[in-house]
Every structure is written in structure tokens, then in C-alpha cells.
Amino acid sequence: MRTGEAAASALSRRRLLGLGASAGAATLLSACSPTQTGTAGTASADFDPSLTAPAGLEKRTMTIGYVPITCGTPIVTAAALGVYAKYGLEVTLRRYTGWAELWIAFVAGELDATQMLAPMPLAIHHNFASGRRDLRLPFVTNTNGNGITVARSLLGKVKGPDDFAGLRVGLPFDYSVHSLLTRDYLASGGLDPEQDVDLRIMRPADMVTALAVGELDAFCLPDQFNQRAVAEGAGFIHLLTKDLWPGHPCCSFAVAEDFAAANPNSYTALLRALGDVSLWIDEPAHRAEAAELMTAGSALGMPQPVLEAVLTGKFPDGTGKNRSVPDRIGFQPYPHESFGVWMLDAMQRQDLTGDAEFTQAGDYAGAVNSVFDSHAAADVLGSLGGDTAEHTSETVLGRTFDPRRPKKWSF
Template sequence: MVPPTLLEEQSKLLHSAACRCQDCYRLTTDHDRFLEDMPQDPEILMADFQKMGLFKPESIAIADRLTTSELRQALFFKNASQGDPEQEAMLRALAAEAGGLDQAFAAAFGPQAGRFFSNIQASGGVSRRVFLRNLVVGAALVTLTNCAQQAQQPDSPTTTGSGNLEKTDLKVGFIPITCATPIIMSDPLGFYQKYGLKVQVVKMPSWGAVRDSAIAGELDAYHMLAPMPIAMTLGLGSAPFSVKLASIENINGQAITVAKRHLGKVKEAKDFKGFVIGVPFPFSMHNLLLRYYLAAGGLNPDTDVQIRPVPPPDSIAQLVAGDIDAMLMPDPFNQRAVYEDAGFIHLLTKEIWNGHPCCAFAAGEPWIQENPNTFRALNKAIIEATGYASKAENRAEIAKAISSRQYLNQPPEVVEAVLTGKFPNGQGQELDVPDRIDFNPYPWQSFANWIQSQLVRWDLGKAAGVIQPDQYDKNGQAIYLTTEAQTLEKEVGLQPPTEIYREEKLAYDTFNPQDPVAYLASQKQKYGR
């Protein structure tokens, strides 16, 4: 028999579950009487358990999954106890009383239940009592697991312990571009609210302003370019300031756009010779991808063209005024140039590197240390929003939500053309490119290594003297929070990779992240720079 003290504690647990989920479980609090009144036939017993609301029918499916070989017991106990150490200890004690977690679930609802039922009918009283004990323990565990799972359903207003958040009123800076979609849409579509956060998204004028604001600690967190946390942490272009890249906002999503006055004159990279070309920031994927493209086409990016930082909101005006001849900018400004008949799209950056990172969610390390729970909740909200944005069927809704004045301040048809990938290119063609922009929050360490290799290649911010050949992995793993992103992606139902590095296939070569120094040497040998 289960010792009375354990039965008493089990009853408290069941009652606690009933109090938390009154609409789902209406459990008796008189546990001894509950045991005495149990029917002799286990099949009737199981049916009665369902009628009494001890567990829902879907609990059987949950229990079945939990008894598979993939069950990680530590994760289960933490999830079922909702982070309460005392409740987790009691759950472990209950499972131990049944001979282990698998035994409890198998006896209660698992795939071996049929064998238990047949054995029970022919067995003596002691076996029956063992079975009933395990059955009740399993039911208790499933009940509590269901409570924990229901607390994480999407329609729940909050899914993290908002009471543990260091602060709930936050300000997150962003640049008004489609790369910021997950950060922006989380406001009108309720992802921040879901995690107990009240977030004001603050429109920033330029990437320089984002960097300076982060160093000054003016806001809580930021939309940043993927190379910025590396540059800022290593002190490239500014004083060193530790920044952590928590998740990637978008992949692809940029384009090289040329002023309409050059229509018909630009067909390939060498045709850009003598041009003034705008990029949003020196430490940007835009600058690195542009240099990669031009160098592969036979041009020296430092002498054959002039690359000029231009804040994205100013880019079209400069294109029209003749201050720049072309630009590699984030959208929607490439599409807006077509919309205004100011330019045409030469190529999408996915043609240079399909799946390349662009923007990210990031925060300064001092703020993260002061607000670890808030940072985790904020990152989780944005990761979940990124997953939502990755689905094509949600793009039109998102375009409508983020086009308004307080966010992108762009015509909805321009934003929708970018997000859906159905767009005119300004050269008389209507294109359909569903992954023109895409959304994947996973911060591959190979991204960090490629970025470092190109910072060294072009010695941006004197990177060649700062990033040592044996420090790529160390830098990347300290700045890009890949394993943390893995955990949060799983928690919101996404399926992140199990690896942190991957081989990256670009238009003109393949990057092996395990040997960035050899990759850099091959580029210099092939292109002279």
C-alpha cells in the first residue's frame, strides 16, 4: 500500500491541480474514500476516471508520448511542476513509489495497459493494489502535466511566470524596415502581452543612433543588424560594449536597387564601376554582401566604387536626388523605390546567399544581467512571433498590421509585396519569389564566423588586428546565444536544428565555418582581396 503520508501528499497535489484547472478537472479531495469506492474491474475504473474528470481522454495520448524512449524525465518533472521545486520533489516521490515514471504511466494509460488489465483479472489482491496504486499515481502525474500544458496554450494571456519578471514595461528600439517585422508585429498582434510584457517599440532614425543608444543604456533592447553585436562587443567602430544577439529576425529580405536613370545600363557587377552606392551601416550584412558581390565581379569595393552609409528612410530621396546611384538596402525601401518609379531592382540578396541573416534581436549584457527573466520572456515572445511570420498564410495579415504610421509608415501594398514575394521589379516584370524575405530565429554560429571573416577581409574597424585566427568560435559563441535560442524555440513549438554550425553555400563559393581562416585565404587568392 502507498504509505498514508504519501497518499495525503498525493491528495494535496490532486486537489491543487483541481484548484488551478477547475474547468478541466473536478477531483475529489477525500482520497481514502476515493480508493475504497474504486470498482473491481480496471476497465470500469478507467471509464469512471474519465467521467469524474480525473483526466481528459487526450491525456491518454499525452501519456503515450511520455512513455516513449524520447522522454526526458528531468524536463517532464520541471514542466509538470511549473518550476516549483517542492512540487517537483513530490512528483518524483510519487513516481518512485510506483517503481519509476515509466511504470506509473504504463500502468495508468501507457501502451502496456492492456497487459496490466488482463493480468489484474487473474491476479490476487496484492497485485491489484499495486496496479491501482500505480494507476492513481499515473493519473496524478498526467493531471498535473495537463495543467502545465494548458498554462502554455497560445490563447492564454501569459505563458511565463510574469510575477518573476524584473520589469514589465519595456522600450525596444527598431528601424522602420521589414527586417524588424517580428519585433514590430509583436506589439499589435499581442505576442508581448502574451508573455506578460508591455512593450513600447521606439522608432530609431539610423543604425548609428541604435548603437549609441544601446551603449548609453537609453532603451531596454534593440533591433540590430546581425554584425553589430560582434562589432560593438569587439570595439570595431566604437568603444567596446558587450552586446548579445538573442535571435535572428529575418533571413534574405534585401536587394540591390539602381536609380531609374541607369535602367538598361546595369547588368552585372562590373557595371557598377564609378557608382556611389548606399548601404545602411558599415557593420551590416548589406555592406558585407555588396563587397562580396562586387569583388567576385572583378571590382575593388574600396577603390572602384564609393560605398556610403545612408539611413534607410533617406535612401529613396538620395536615389532621386542623384546623391547615390544605387543601394543595397533593406526592404521595403527597394520596393518603395519601384513604387515611386525612382529605381529598379537589380537583384535580390537571396541570389547572393540564400538564407543569409540580416537583422536580429539584441540587448546589452549589463541589461541582461539585471533583467534575466525579462530578457528571456522578451526573446521568447519575439521568437514565437518570428515563427508566426515564417508562415506564408500570415504575411498579408502582418503587412496590414505593421504598415501604419507608428511602425513602417508605408503603403500596405508595398509591404505586402515584400512579405508575400509577389512584386514588380521596375523593369517591366512581375515576379513571384515567396522567400524574397523569410523569418527564422535560429542564430547559426556559422553566421557569426562568416561575418567575422568578412570584417577581417575588409579590415572594417581595424578588425584584422582585433579578430585573431583562433578566436572565431570563441567570439561567436560568446555573442550569438545559439543554445538559448534552441531552448526557447522548442518551448514555443518550433523545431530548431541540433547543430550550431553548418556549411553555407553562397553564389561564388562555399563557406566552411570550421575553417574561416582558410576560406579567407582562398578569397584573397582568387580575387586579390
């Protein structure tokens, strides 16, 4: 297997070449790109935990992976505020620059838990691509928080999905809501995403520059990159993905099954810490402070005004307008079954489920519920006052998606 960026670029459409093929290759790859950010074990006086740590923690030390995007705000902020320590844990955060590297490291057993794009846990657990590991998804780390940005030179020319014909559009990973939703958005305009648009899988950190120098015409990415493109005059925000699917999942938090099963009290402590800080961040009064914390720690590598614009929802969109969208990004972490069913259906329609086939509603629900740990999530979030009421449907691209009849929704 090739290393570093060469391996990442080898992840072409429909293939994940050699992903997780061997522990040795995985170790080599992950060693090239992640950055240790230290042990987040120092308590902060600025955060008063709402719950207590469970008694009898089996394991206090753990390693958590993340990619430096605003979707991982709870993971990073919990470290900055000392929340992990207040729940009795010593957490080492390990940063990755791309999703392929993180996937490989997790499958190789180098991480106890990690941020993932929301479809990734389903794909890894059910072996949709090379490299699998049993896991649990107790939380989504964020809802909304993404957008489609178009090059400044196309302002006034790209107004709807049909205007993307022939354009070069960057996406972060096949197994992402960005990719799944963008393809359906393009199809809603009568385009064949595979034939009529030049879709390119790239590292998120590279795409603003690619847009600025004319290598890309547009991208769908987490909002820090959309806002950075606006700040640098490279592009304008065509739409927020919440305009396509209000309240959609973006990233998730996955915990290795072997870790959770062997350390149930430590698993609960971890969920209490992340659930507590997620709901703290979700409050409008704390958004600016969260942006400041992430800037101070250099965890995301973005200036504070960019992060604050995303988290507060008050931002210029690159068209000359200043917008106020309070729910531009949200942090209610309950993993709704309907989220998973839509993602499974989209992955299957886009030929991303390998040999697995889902035909009946029960097939979809069973596959989702074997990964989504909604019971653990409800226990923790119920104690914290979070939203735990299951969604009965989703509204995607203006149409109702019924998880009990998933195959009736398609483009």
C-alpha cells in the same frame, strides 16, 4: 560631438567618430532622432500564444529600440498583436532613423534590448569601434529581405558586378551585411570596391529620393526601399541579396548583458514573445496580415502594398516583370554560428575589427559564441517548433563557406 544628422554623416569609412564617447553626448543624440511609439502592453484577442510566461518575472517594463524597416517586423508586430503583454511584459518601443543613433543610445544604457544590423552586436561587444557594451544576441530578426536596386536610367546597362564601375552606390552602415556582401559582390566582378566604386553611407530613408533625383546610381537596402523605388519609378531591382547568399542574416535582436543577467525570467519571457511571433509571421498565411498591422500602426511609414509585396514575395521588379519569391524574406530566428563567422571574416577582410585579429577557426568561433546566445534560442525555438539545427556551411556568391576554415573563403 555634433548632433543629429551631422553626427550620422560623420560616420565615414573605417571611423565612427566619437561614437559612444560620453553618456552625455549619447543622450543628446538619441533625444534628437528617436520617436516614442508608446507602451505595447495591450493584449490582443487575435494572437493565441504558444507558450506561457515564466513565473516570477523580475522586471515587466522594458524599452526596445528599432529602425523602421521590414527587418524589424517581429519587434513591431509583437506590439501590434499584444504579444508582449500576453507574456507578461510592458514594452515601450523607441524608433530611430539611423543606426549610428541607435548604437549610441544602446551603449549609453537607454535601451534594454534593440534591433541591430546583424554585424553590430559583434562589433559593439568586442569593441571594434568607439562605444561598447556587453550584450547577447539570441535571435536574428530576419533572413534575406534585402536587394540591390539600380536607377531606372541604367536599365539594360547594369547586368553584373563589373557594370558598377564608377557608380555611386548607397549603403546603410559599414557594420551591415548590406555593406559586407555588396563589397564582396563588387569584388567578384574584378572591381576594387574602395577605388572603382563611389560607396556612400546614408540613412536608408533618404536613399530612394537620392536615387530619383540622380544623387545615387544604386543602393543595397532592406526590401521595403527596393520596392518603394520600383513603385515610384525610380529604379529596378537588380538582384535580391538572397541570390548572393541564400538564407543570410540581415538584422538581429540584441539584449544588454546586464539586463539579461539581472532578469533571467524576464529575458526568457521576451524571447518567448519574439520567437512566438517570428514563427507566426514566417507562415505564408500570415504575411499579408503582418503587412496590414505594420501599416495601420505607422511603425514603418510605408504603404501597405509595398510592405505586402516584400512580405508575401509577390512583386513587380521594375523591369516589367512580376515575380514570385516566397522566401524573399524569412523569419526563422535561430542565430547560426556560421552566420557570425562569415560576418567576422568579412569585417576583418574589410578592416572593420579594430585591433582585434582572428587567425584560427577557434578564434572566430570563440568571438561568435561569446555573443550569440544559441542555448537560450534553442530552448525557446525548440519548444515552438522552430529550426535550431546548426548550419555546417553557407553558400555565398556560389561558393561554399566553411566556418571551420574561414580564411579559405575570400574575394
